[in-house]
Amino acid sequence: MAVLDDLSGFEFEDVIEDVFRNLGYENVRQAERTADEGRDVIMEEVVDGTRRAIIVECKHTGTVGRPVVQKLHSAIATFDFDGPKRGMVVTTGRFTNPAQEYAQRLQQNDDPHPIELIDGEDLREIADEIALDLYNGRIEILCDETLRPYDPAVDVDAPVQEAFRDIEHIEAADLPVPHSQVTFRPVVAITADTNTVFETSVGVIHRINDRTQFVVHAERGHPKVADDDVATLVTENLHATVPLDTGQFTEVFDDVEERRFGQTQTEYKEWAVDRLQDYHTTTVTYTGDNNVTYNKTCEPNLSDISVQSIEAVYLPEVRQTTEILEYSYPYEHYAAGPSRVTLEDGIHRCVHCETSGVDGTYTYCPNCGAIACDSHIKTERLEEEPVCTGCAVTERFALKTKYFYDEKNLESFREEYAEMPLHEKAMENKLLAGGSVVATLLIVLGVLVIGGII
Numbered sequence: 001m002a003v004l005d006d007l008s009g010f011e012f013e014d015v016i017e018d019v020f021r022n023l024g025y026e027n028v029r030q031a032e033r034t035a036d037e038g039r040d041v042i043m044e045e046v047v048d049g050t051r052r053a054i055i056v057e058c059k060h061t062g063t064v065g066r067p068v069v070q071k072l073h074s075a076i077a078t079f080d081f082d083g084p085k086r087g088m089v090v091t092t093g094r095f096t097n098p099a100q101e102y103a104q105r106l107q108q109n110d111d112p113h114p115i116e117l118i119d120g121e122d123l124r125e126i127a128d129e130i131a132l133d134l135y136n137g138r139i140e141i142l143c144d145e146t147l148r149p150y151d152p153a154v155d156v157d158a159p160v161q162e163a164f165r166d167i168e169h170i171e172a173a174d175l176p177v178p179h180s181q182v183t184f185r186p187v188v189a190i191t192a193d194t195n196t197v198f199e200t201s202v203g204v205i206h207r208i209n210d211r212t213q214f215v216v217h218a219e220r221g222h223p224k225v226a227d228d229d230v231a232t233l234v235t236e237n238l239h240a241t242v243p244l245d246t247g248q249f250t251e252v253f254d255d256v257e258e259r260r261f262g263q264t265q266t267e268y269k270e271w272a273v274d275r276l277q278d279y280h281t282t283t284v285t286y287t288g289d290n291n292v293t294y295n296k297t298c299e300p301n302l303s304d305i306s307v308q309s310i311e312a313v314y315l316p317e318v319r320q321t322t323e324i325l326e327y328s329y330p331y332e333h334y335a336a337g338p339s340r341v342t343l344e345d346g347i348h349r350c351v352h353c354e355t356s357g358v359d360g361t362y363t364y365c366p367n368c369g370a371i372a373c374d375s376h377i378k379t380e381r382l383e384e385e386p387v388c389t390g391c392a393v394t395e396r397f398a399l400k401t402k403y404f405y406d407e408k409n410l411e412s413f414r415e416e417y418a419e420m421p422l423h424e425k426a427m428e429n430k431l432l433a434g435g436s437v438v439a440t441l442l443i444v445l446g447v448l449v450i451g452g453i454i
Helices: 010-020 066-078 096-110 120-130 158-164 229-237 266-282 407-418 422-426 437-451
Strands: 026-030 043-046 050-059 084-091 115-118 180-202 201-216 253-260 282-287 295-299 305-324 327-336 341-343 362-364 372-373 377-379 386-388 394-395 400-404
Touching: 010 026, 010 050, 010 120, 010 266, 026 394, 050 066, 066 084, 066 096, 066 115, 096 115, 096 422, 115 120, 158 305, 158 327, 180 229, 180 295, 201 229, 201 266, 201 282, 201 295, 229 305, 229 327, 229 341, 266 305, 266 407, 305 341, 394 407, 400 407
Parallel strands: 050 084, 084 115, 180 253
Antiparallel strands: 026 043, 026 305, 043 050, 180 201, 180 305, 282 295, 305 327, 327 341, 362 372, 377 386, 394 400
16 A cells, blocks of 8 residues: 655654544653664553553554564553553554454453554544545644634624723714624644753753643744734633634624645644754753863753644634724734734824824824824814814914814804904913913913004
8 A cells, every 4th residue: 555655664653643643642752763662652541531551663564463563562561651551553554464363362361451453544544534644644734613703792893892992082883883804814732741851970960841832823934933922812712612614704704714724733743843942952061070060952852842732723813994084993803702812903093103002092083083192182272172183274373373173163263263352362372371460461462463453
């Protein structure tokens, strides 16, 4: 059977490690490759509450005979594990009759270390189940689960409405319906263990016993580790996924897009192992028996790093754009039901400067639709409503700049101002008018001069 022919024996072991991890076995890792003691992959399973070790012999060959099965049986007996143990032999080829008879006899005699045989035909069935490409040994990522793109308990526009609540002078009821689009972006959550001890003649100088969990953006291109807040969003909601039904979501969102996973599961595993090897490599300083100080670089072997799980899921990226008069306000976030991580908040941002962030105060300008910071928001003289400096028409009265919605408002105030008594004109600059009588007189004189009276 021409399957996996291009793989070396070690590469075949890599594939089998991935296969069993996808089948749900726990703590799947490869044995040391320095010496073949009859166990290539080691893993565990829990049956009726009892944890059992499984020692797997991988044979990338045409025929497997009885001696291989016997050798594995001996290796199981000597394997250090506090609990029941069993074995498997996995091959791309077939088993001889004596090999099958030996394994059957262990089963029939209730041997404490039974052995299961998996041949090439069995691998075909497993391949269909876990999307294994038998011809290149890669496991494609097939995923139809996503984190919830919105909270089903509220309207899909709830995040935008919540963001606008902080904006002065605008009511949620007055907001137009935003344009909503969701992009389902692939991510993988990886859990890996690194366990190794570094010794010299003076004893142990460094030890690594670490479990690492991280989330990786898994679209095309080089994998990218997600930020901590995004990783937390994913890992805390992996138990609350829903089917990725694009037909259903098109009834909620204006646009729906689904991205594909960029690499295979095997490639993500290899990338994670390389990354953890670099991460855990360190230089240790120690004193030898001769009182001489030494520096030693402690780099874990690839076999010291065991990827425990690779969980694939889609992470919804929701972008909602609200069009108000002359301006567009985007609000973009990763969603997981009621939880979210904001990527872009164009609502809490002044349209006239770089001021942004939810800690500031922002006011809506009904004249042009701008949202502006305190430095760019004034009070319109006639309507006593907010107006931004970007759209306001200005003119100086009583030595003070006044702001108007448009030329029509400005002209109306000019007429009103012309009819005002002098003391009312002076009050158009309240700050100076309230300071002192002298200041008031100066303002009045200034008005008279400007008006051509004196």
